[in-house]
Amino acid sequence: MERVVVKSDSGVTGFAPGTRVKLVEDRGEKLFVTNDDNIRFEAPSDKVTNDLDLAALAARQDAQSQQALAQDMKERMDAYRAGKEKEIPLYDQQQREVEARREAAANAAKGNNPLDREAYHEKVSYPWWWHRHPYIYVRSSSKH
Template sequence: MKNVLLAILAIAILGYLGWHWFAPAPKPPPPVARPQAQRTPPKPATAARPTPAKVQVAKPTPARSVATRQPRLAPEGTYFLLRRVSLNIDSGVVGFAPGTKVTMIQQGDPLSTVSDGQYQFGVVSSQLTNDLNIAEDVAKSDYANQAQIAAGIGQSVRWYEQQQRDAIAAEEKEKAEKKKGQKTPAHKSPSPAPR
């Protein structure tokens, strides 16, 4: 039973490592350019007129939260996926991560047709956004989740490999002890002299 479980675990790990070897690594989302604040040109100097000193009161800076951010919209026709989408093709399955940029081909009520530049596929319209802030947040969150999953799997693989090394070492030690036990000559019991 133990060997069967180890064999299944070994096959699963080898399958994962094979997939990990051939699958592209998740890429961090590209930084989205923030709009720059426009500066007002300096006012020309006027004739020096004595002005009374003004007392400036410091105003608290409002905390920036997700709810108060102004939406930054993508150009018309450009949208981003809010959830992971998979597409079945002849050679397998193609996955699109949250935050993937897509172009609207045909907008529909329940389902819209979009393209990532290579594939056209249908997506539920509510799973698309044209807000760059939301797309950036979704992509970062997905990247962090994928990195955490990869770290957990890597830790499991390292634990399994250590278990395998320990089992092999114990088996080799046991074999060495058996060999050592066989090499020592057995004491002959006295037998009667031949007549």
């Protein structure tokens, strides 16, 4: 036994194996049935049985397979989370190393910028016009 999928205007509905249905109309290969919620649908005759023991067995097997699937998914998720938890300290260590390298590079670069140093070609830094260069002429204000 397997699930029966019913398409309707409102979407798709799946009926699990062992779902109780009532026969409305028998058309040979196709059966029209209703479930407990009075949803009428068409089901292939090979997916419907009148043997209650077989239906109960199908429902039990479906429930067991669903539980096994849920358990497997839970185990996989737990393993994934455990792996991620192991990676967190590694990521933290890498982040600390990157931060330490960044700080070391910033400290090493201090003073290497020419704008951070004093003038290296003069002992005293004065504007050019204070040195009385020969190309600057000073006129005296007195007349001779």
